[in-house]
Amino acid sequence: MTRCLAIRATIATLALGLLACAPAQAADTVDPAADKAAFQKFFTGKFPKLKLEDFVNGPYSMNEDLHRQWEEKEQFPPYEFSLEAGKEMFATPFKNGKTYADCFPNKGIGIRQNYPFFDEKEGKVVTLELALNRCREANGEAPFSYVKDDMAALTAYMAFTSRGKPMDIKIPNDPRALEAYQKGKEYFYTRRGQLNFSCATCHIQSPGERIRAEVLAPALGILNAMPIYRSEWSGMGTTSRRFTTCNSQIRGVPLNPQDDEYRNLEYYLSYVSNGLPISGPGARP
Amino acid sequence: MAFVLSTLLYCDGIIEIEARETSLIATFSKPAFVLALLAGTAMAAPAQAQSAAEGQKLAFDRGKGNCLTCHVIKGGDLPGTIGPELSGLKAKYSRDELIAIVTDETKRNPQTVMPPFGRNRILSEKEIGAVVDFLQTL
Numbered sequence: 509m510t511r512c513l514a515i516r517a518t519i520a521t522l523a524l525g526l527l528a529c530a531p532a533q534a535a536d537t538v539d540p541a542a543d544k545a546a547f548q549k550f551f552t553g554k555f556p557k558l559k560l561e562d563f564v565n566g567p568y569s570m571n572e573d574l575h576r577q578w579e580e581k582e583q584f585p586p587y588e589f590s591l592e593a594g595k596e597m598f599a600t601p602f603k604n605g606k607t608y609a610d611c612f613p614n615k616g617i618g619i620r621q622n623y624p625f626f627d628e629k630e631g632k633v634v635t636l637e638l639a640l641n642r643c644r645e646a647n648g649e650a651p652f653s654y655v656k657d658d659m660a661a662l663t664a665y666m667a668f669t670s671r672g673k674p675m676d677i678k679i680p681n682d683p684r685a686l687e688a689y690q691k692g693k694e695y696f697y698t699r700r701g702q703l704n705f706s707c708a709t710c711h712i713q714s715p716g717e718r719i720r721a722e723v724l725a726p727a728l729g730i731l732n733a734m735p736i737y738r739s740e741w742s743g744m745g746t747t748s749r750r751f752t753t754c755n756s757q758i759r760g761v762p763l764n765p766q767d768d769e770y771r772n773l774e775y776y777l778s779y780v781s782n783g784l785p786i787s788g789p790g791a792r793p
Numbered sequence: 794m795a796f797v798l799s800t801l802l803y804c805d806g807i808i809e810i811e812a813r814e815t816s817l818i819a820t821f822s823k824p825a826f827v828l829a830l831l832a833g834t835a836m837a838a839p840a841q842a843q844s845a846a847e848g849q850k851l852a853f854d855r856g857k858g859n860c861l862t863c864h865v866i867k868g869g870d871l872p873g874t875i876g877p878e879l880s881g882l883k884a885k886y887s888r889d890e891l892i893a894i895v896t897d898e899t900k901r902n903p904q905t906v907m908p909p910f911g912r913n914r915i916l917s918e919k920e921i922g923a924v925v926d927f928l929q930t931l
Contacts, residue, residue, distance in 0.1 A: 704913060717874045
């Protein structure tokens with residue numbers, strides 16, 4: 509300990525309750541690779557029985573009874589309908605004759621693990637949902653709602669073609685990319701709302717605990733299963749839907765889907781889950 | 794600012810969980826005035842009981858205390874598991890300590906998950922008084 513430059517967790521935003529020690533490292537250096545290693549180590553240390561790839565099953569990874577439920581669900585997956593619809597939509601040409609495939613590398617197949625990415629031309633993070641709507645608009649079609657139905661169906665199909673591929677988010681050597689990452693991280697650990705919760709309060713401090721009847725998912729791999737079918741929603745939801753719902757639950761004011769903050773947040777959360785397999789679409793209680 | 798938020802730094806390869814904040818609770822909160830006034834000797838018992846019943850309602854109400862989200866509490870359904878079961882509190886804490894915990898537990902434990910019900914005005918001082926009357930029956 510004495511060798512560590514122990515910066516005490518002075519304020520409540522230090523959600524993890526870790527002693528932030530930065531040996532031989534300037535205190536404000538942004539070091540995503542070290543973050544990722546520490547982040548993954550925190551979870552594997554906290555849940556030594558789980559393999560890295562198990563975390564992508566969210567609340568179902570957290571206890572055996574739930575895991576059994578998950579296996580049963582996978583026999584008749586509730587997202588099947590949405591997945592089929594997404595596959596068909598993906599193959600159907602726009603009015604101008606082009607298709608989604610024309611907008612993406614590798615015709616959109618098996619690429620989910622590379623999203624979100626940092627677009628150096630725009631200087632911002634681009635998520636898969638955003639790229640899909642931009643594709644529509646570029647081809648003269650109206651954008652979809654970000655939270656459910658069509659958007660969920662399309663992302664369900666794209667995730668499905670990428671199942672098993674390790675999340676592979678790159679941070680290019682561009683100060684703006686590092687800044688986006690860092691802002692996403694700050695968003696994740698900042699407490700807000702009347703209930704004074706950060707994302708980390710629930711998904712780092714309390715994974716596996718029940719909040720009322722719901723079991724909290726671990727933050728590691730938390731986006732790998734997106735989009736998800738939730739029985740509680742009786743339908744599908746996208747990453748945008750989950751972010752805004754979690755913000756409302758803490759009596760905070762949610763941002764608009766695809767606001768910069770959410771794009772940065774998704775960038776951070778996906779990067780620290782690098783190496784864990786894409787498992788979407790997912791099913792949840 | 795940036796360093797304050799870098800919670801996930803490596804420390805010689807070890808992540809250490811910070812020891813629970815052990816400092817004593819500051820006795821910053823005023824005792825619930827209204828209740829003190831009501832508690833004239835003859836009135837004391839029934840007023841307390843009534844207030845405790847009111848406190849139970851507040852504690853179980855999802856729009857108010859919603860304490861069941863995190864605590865097992867006798868008489869409540871579908872409790873969460875984030876906080877400890879609330880029982881035997883009278884033996885453990887003074888009334889002022891309980892008021893302090895419900896008002897702003899981050900004073901005692903900056904990392905706590907528990908919302909600061911008083912500081913963020915989720916519950917009024919009077920409501921906190923009632924909730925604490927209820928806690929003292931557990």
